[in-house]
Amino acid sequence: YGAAEAGRDYNTTDMSRQRMYNEYLPPYKAAVEAGVGSVMSSFNDINGIPATANKWLMTDLLRKQWNFLGFVATDYTAINELSAHGLGDDKKVSELALNAGIDMDMVGEIFLRNLAQNIKEGTVKQADVDQACRRVLEAKYRLGLFQDPYHGVSEARAKQVLMQPAFVQAARDVARRSLVLLKNDNQTLPLKNTANIAVIGPLADRPLDMLGNWSGAGDAKQAVSILQGIKNVGGATIRVTYAHGANVTEDAQLIARLNEHGGQLDIDPRPADAQIAEAVAAAQKAEVVVAVVGESQGMTGEAASRADIGLPGRQLDLLKALKATGKPLVVVLC
Structure with missing residues (x-):
């Protein structure tokens, strides 16, 4: 392969x-x-x-x-x-x-x-x-399957090992170490003493997309979106404003295909420019903007190859509009 x-x-x-x-x-x-x-x-x-x-x-x-x-x-x-x-x-x-x-x-x-x-x-x-x-x-x-056809498989064992805090923390640590910081102009990251954050983008509040493609038995209900993760870390000390900003894609046929295979994409029916304007308004009131953009989990993976690696839909236009506000901008590419 x-x-x-x-x-x-x-x-x-x-x-x-x-x-x-x-x-x-x-x-x-x-x-x-x-x-x-x-x-x-x-x-x-x-x-x-x-x-x-x-x-x-x-x-x-x-x-x-x-x-x-x-x-x-x-x-x-x-x-x-x-x-x-x-x-x-x-x-x-x-x-x-x-x-x-x-x-x-x-x-x-x-x-x-x-x-x-x-x-x-x-x-x-x-x-x-x-x-x-x-x-x-x-x-x-x-493998011992003649003596025990379901060796190691039981509801009791599942309760002992699945989603145990130590294992979740280990997975989180592996994920953290796999992230790539492409650049950090003006040392925007890590965020320091920030009281007002605008979290914007079609993937910001998408636990399912945090699992990624081919997640097997992954449970989106157990995943934490970037929006929720920021709220969890900041607690009551920060104000977090969220705006959708753009649909993952404007291709209705692709959306239908993704949803047929569990994409669960909720599409904002408003014009794209209206969504971007709402996001810009939220950004202007914040100290820093965290934009979460990229591909839904079904867009790329096994048997799913995109011909263009650029951001789908109007997401690039969204980023340009956010950058034009002059606010510190953190882009999370999923």
């Missing part, structure tokens, strides 16, 4: 074996040598052959050259997606994947529906299916 052309998810990867061996394969080889138990095949093709049907990659390299003994799982529905690469119908891609060295079909059920027929037609060997099953069962055995 790291070498997909143009940086687009699932796009083709085309490189020489020399570059592959020297630059991309070493960390994977190190993981195998350290005893990793499973490997996942990617969606994209490698030099013209999709990884999930690539016998050189999954068998010749992984098992014969590196002596990998674990099991190979596909990425989510990767066997199904071989058809999109033009490799054939379900029965054909089932054959190609199993013969390439795939042991487990993640979610797609291609193996479940087609391997029996593949064996009958002689395109897949019973021994290879048995080997794939053995590898998966061996992994389950080593």
Whole structure:
């Protein structure tokens, strides 16, 4: 995935074996040598052959050259997606994947529906299916799942570990250390002796967007928005004024698509200029402005690549208007 052309998810990867061996394969080889138990095949093709049907990659390299003994799982529905690469119908891609060295079909059920027929037609060997099953069962055995199928999973344990203060604080510390301060003109940060802050922007009061893309089981109800975080820190000693300022985007089609996938975007129906004017009025009454702008959590991530990395919608116009007020301006880019 790291070498997909143009940086687009699932796009083709085309490189020489020399570059592959020297630059991309070493960390994977190190993981195998350290005893990793499973490997996942990617969606994209490698030099013209999709990884999930690539016998050189999954068998010749992984098992014969590196002596990998674990099991190979596909990425989510990767066997199904071989058809999109033009490799054939379900029965054909089932054959190609199993013969390439795939042991487990993640979610797609291609193996479940087609391997029996593949064996009958002689395109897949019973021994290879048995080997794939053995590898998966061996992994389950080593994990103790034969004795305890739900090992480590219980409501009691969930209460002991999920959202515990020490773990939340550790996550907060990791997040804090990942932030990048691009510049700090006039030493505006950290904010000092500030009694009146205007917090402005479409992402300022968005706990869901604090989780980011692919947050798994993340609970937005447990997240803290930047607006709320500033209020929590300042307490009764500061006055915080909030203005929406702009919609994340003015693209109605994109908004609908994001909301279909849990975006929960609330769109201000007022004209964009009216929203900006309201934000400017709030900024003019404050000592410092904190503008929170960027992308909603569904705009960029797996299977979501924007063609333009600029701020979407009227957010750049909002920033220009806030800067024109002359007030100290802190921009938080999400």
